[in-house]
Amino acid sequence: xxxxxxTPGLCPDWALTDSNVHVARDRAWFSTYTPFQxxxxxxxxxxxxxxxxxxxxxxxxxxxxxxxxxxxLRNVLHAPTIICNVVGDGFTGDYDRTSWSYDETVISTQxxxxxxxxxxxxxxxxxxxxxxxxxxxxxxxLEPGVAYMLSVFWxxxxxxxxxxxxxxxxDKAEDxxxxxxxxxxxxxxxxxxxxxxxxxxxxGLSIYKDEDCEEGRVIARAMMNEDEDTTPWTLGALRTxxxxxxxxxxxxxxxxxxxxxxxxxxxxxxxxxxxxxGTCASR
Numbered sequence: 001x002x003x004x005x006x007t008p009g010l011c012p013d014w015a016l017t018d019s020n021v022h023v024a025r026d027r028a029w030f031s032t033y034t035p036f037q038x039x040x041x042x043x044x045x046x047x048x049x050x051x052x053x054x055x056x057x058x059x060x061x062x063x064x065x066x067x068x069x070x071x072x073l074r075n076v077l078h079a080p081t082i083i084c085n086v087v088g089d090g091f092t093g094d095y096d097r098t099s100w101s102y103d104e105t106v107i108s109t110q111x112x113x114x115x116x117x118x119x120x121x122x123x124x125x126x127x128x129x130x131x132x133x134x135x136x137x138x139x140x141x142l143e144p145g146v147a148y149m150l151s152v153f154w155x156x157x158x159x160x161x162x163x164x165x166x167x168x169x170x171d172k173a174e175d176x177x178x179x180x181x182x183x184x185x186x187x188x189x190x191x192x193x194x195x196x197x198x199x200x201x202x203x204g205l206s207i208y209k210d211e212d213c214e215e216g217r218v219i220a221r222a223m224m225n226e227d228e229d230t231t232p233w234t235l236g237a238l239r240t241x242x243x244x245x246x247x248x249x250x251x252x253x254x255x256x257x258x259x260x261x262x263x264x265x266x267x268x269x270x271x272x273x274x275x276x277x278g279t280c281a282s283r
Contacts, residue, residue, distance in 0.1 A: 021077055030050040040153065047079075084141050
């Protein structure tokens with residue numbers, strides 16, 4: 001799993017999938033943000049929800065202002081340990097679920113208004129606008145020549161809990177300040193990040209702001225829980241797991257099948273020339 005220490009900068013990969021929600025890996029992508037703990041695929045930790053406005057290329061080979069646009073994504077989940085950013089099946093907010101379509105190169109509405117275009121050779125990864133229009137991003141977290149299968153599922157029960165929180169019906173206990181770090185948690189921070197200061201700085205947060213420190217504790221605890229949940233799956237567990245349809249990001253000769261299991265990504269060599277379908281087991 002990619003670590004922000006190993007891949008500095010924003011994760012640049014926004015993959016179009018058949019997921020039922022949008023997901024971002026980095027806090028800095030969000031223009032609005034509300035700390036909120038929930039889960040994806042049974043155990044993948046989410047620490048906040050907000051809106052993301054993606055600066056995207058509309059025409060891959062053109063330059064000038066008209067070659068750029070903004071893709072508006074609403075209610076995007078913040079999952080710091082996901083392998084890459086995910087654009088779900090059907091945009092929310094500014095785009096009707098049935099008003100857009102995509103081919104090998106372009107996302108567009110039914111009236112042919114362009115919303116974005118894809119990078120090659122991975123046709124389902126959006127091409128972002130570079131600086132100064134778009135932000136400085138880090139290296140891709142997706143390996144060339146690997147066929148990735150990605151899908152995330154946000155349960156309706158969790159979606160309803162978020163809606164309740166937005167209207168003030170959630171238990172007030174959820175709004176209480178988070179407890180300080182335990183000795184074990186501080187040891188994890190020192191071992192993995194060097195210090196709380198460095199951890200917060202990586203996520204664009206300040207140790208001198210109470211709200212940033214609280215948000216940092218939410219993110220850190222989600223990552224610690226993810227570390228604890230990353231355990232090998234037995235054949236029996238896979239047989240009894242619920243299957244989720246996956247969307248293929250790339251197919252190439254000699255590709256490896258990548259199986260996503262409860263937020264853990266496992267690459268497995270295959271002899272297939274191309275991966276075209278697949279399912280993912282999730283708790």
